[in-house]
Amino acid sequence: MKMYLLSLGAGLLVGVIYSLLNVRSPAPxxxxxxxxxxxxxGEQAVPLVKRLMSGNPVTASWFSSRCIPHVFGELPTGADHNHTGVSDRAQTREII
Incomplete structure (x- = not known):
């Protein structure tokens, strides 16, 4: 429930900012x-600054393991998947 309230609060804040900038939602x-x-x-700026302030180096491996997955999500690897009876199709729910 807490995450929903935080999400609602963030949405309200963005709505106020849109209004102040005269951008109407839905935005183009x-x-x-x-x-x-x-x-x-911007979400990655905080961990980056924290790491720099703690004196730890910001290496390419840290950046690629900490920041890239969050920004781009889980990227496909192109590796052959183990097809042991698992369907490639997404599961769907049937509405009765």
Missing amino acids: PVIALVGLLGILV
Whole structure:
């Protein structure tokens, strides 16, 4: 429940900012995508600054293991999957 309230609060804050900038929701697709990218990159600024302030180096391996997966999600590896009776299709729910 806490996450839903935090999400609602963040949405309200973004709505206020949109109003102050005279941007009406739903925003045009390019503006929305740029904003989402900014959110994802901005979320990585805090761990990066914390690491720098603690005196630990920011290496390429740390960056690729800590930041890249969060921004880009789970990227496909192209490796052959073990097909032991597992369907590639997403499970669907049937509404009765």
